[in-house]
Amino acid sequence: SAVISQKPSRDICQRGTSLTIQCQVDSQVTMMFWYRQQPGQSLTLIATANQGSEATYESGFVIDKFPISRPNLTFSTLTVSNMSPEDSSIYLCSAGTDRANYGYTFGSGTRLTVV
Amino acid sequence: GENVEQHPSTLSVQEGDSAVIKCTYSDSASNYFPWYKQELGKRPQLIIDIRSNVGEKKDQRIAVTLNKTAKHFSLHITETQPEDSAVYFCAASRPNNFNKFYFGSGTKLNVKP
Numbered sequence: 001s002a003v004i005s006q007k008p009s010r011d012i013c014q015r016g017t018s019l020t021i022q023c024q025v026d027s028q029v030t031m032m033f034w035y036r037q038q039p040g041q042s043l044t045l046i047a048t049a050n051q052g053s054e055a056t057y058e059s060g061f062v063i064d065k066f067p068i069s070r071p072n073l074t075f076s077t078l079t080v081s082n083m084s085p086e087d088s089s090i091y092l093c094s095a096g097t098d099r100a101n102y103g104y105t106f107g108s109g110t111r112l113t114v115v
Numbered sequence: 116g117e118n119v120e121q122h123p124s125t126l127s128v129q130e131g132d133s134a135v136i137k138c139t140y141s142d143s144a145s146n147y148f149p150w151y152k153q154e155l156g157k158r159p160q161l162i163i164d165i166r167s168n169v170g171e172k173k174d175q176r177i178a179v180t181l182n183k184t185a186k187h188f189s190l191h192i193t194e195t196q197p198e199d200s201a202v203y204f205c206a207a208s209r210p211n212n213f214n215k216f217y218f219g220s221g222t223k224l225n226v227k228p
Contacts, residue, residue, distance in 0.1 A: 001161075033215065042204060043159070043218045059116075092158065094216075104216070106158040 002027050002095050006107030013083055013114050020079045021110045023093035028073035030097045031104070034066070037090045046091075049076040083114045117142040119207050121219025128195050129227050136222045138205035139187040145207040148188050149216070150179060154201045162203075163190070195226045 003026040013019050023032065032049040047068055048056040055068035070076040080087050090111050096104035118141040128134050138148075146167035151159035165172045165179045165188065172179050176195075181188040192199055202223050206216040 042220045045215055045217070048215060105161075108158050 002029055002105045004093060004095055004105055004107040006093055006110060008110055009108060010111040011113070013112065015084050015114055017083055018079055018081045019083065019112060020077050021091055021093075023076045023078070023095070023107050025074045025095045029095040030073070031095065032070060032076045033094045033104070034068060034076075034078045035092045035094060035106075037092060037109070039090070043092065046078070049078075049093075080112065083112075085114045088112055088114045117145060117207055117209065117217040119205060119217050119219040121205050121222060123222060124220065125223045125225070127225045127227065130195060130197060132195055134190075134192045134195050134199070134224055134226075136190045136203055136205070136224070137187060138189070138207075138219050139185075140207040140217075141186070142207070142209055143183075143186065144209040146210055147208045148179070148181060149206050149208075150177075150190050151204045151206065151218075152201045153204065153221075159204060192224075195224075197226050197228050200224055200226045 005024045007022050011019055034046040035043040036046055037043050045058050046061045046066055049068050049070040051070045051073055065081055067079045090109045092109045093107040094104045119138055121138045126134055149164035150162050152162045153159045163174050163177050163179050165181050167183055170181055176193050178191045202221045204221050205219040208216045
């Protein structure tokens with residue numbers, strides 16, 4: 001399975017600023033996703049990062065707030081824009097191929113605190 | 116979209132006992148059901164999965180069962196050990212949907228030595 005490096009691992013940011021999270025996979029993957037996990041809660045899918053085209057966002061998430069890039073098959077970024085304390089959370093990327101459904105690998109996560 | 120419900124939210128067992136976690140899903144087209152284990156402060160790790168063409172799958176002390184008619188699936192851990200203590204998440208996905216996973220709310224398993 002793919003190995004994912006995610007950075008930064010944590011950050012404390014001022015409200016109103018933006019943070020870009022990077023996700024690097026050690027092999028080419030078809031699918032990359034971004035999730036948010038509030039402390040002690042489940043994983044909520046933010047969007048599917050599509051290579052070479054605009055990301056597909058889930059209900060409740062918009063491109064202006066969470067712009068995503070995916071320039072190639074091994075790399076993606078998620079930006080959390082104009083941050084507020086409500087954006088404090090853990091953000092995780094996930095990656096895999098779409099061959100015959102199988103579980104995807106997760107990055108180690110970015111713990112974001114907005115003050 | 117898919118709605119996955121998971122029970123119980125917390126489960127405490129004595130070391131050596133069995134633990135069962137149950138999930139239901141709403142989308143009858145869902146055909147793939149992975150289970151993830153997340154230890155405190157770490158990333159979710161895939162521990163077992165099942166596809167809709169089988170009813171049960173086993174891997175050493177863990178097993179998963181699927182009832183497509185009732186739209187529910189369960190994780191069974193036998194001979195629990197303290198290192199099994201973690202949060203477990205079930206998930207469901209369906210074909211032709213970019214393989215997106217919809218996760219259950221999680222079960223915090225505590226195995227008491």
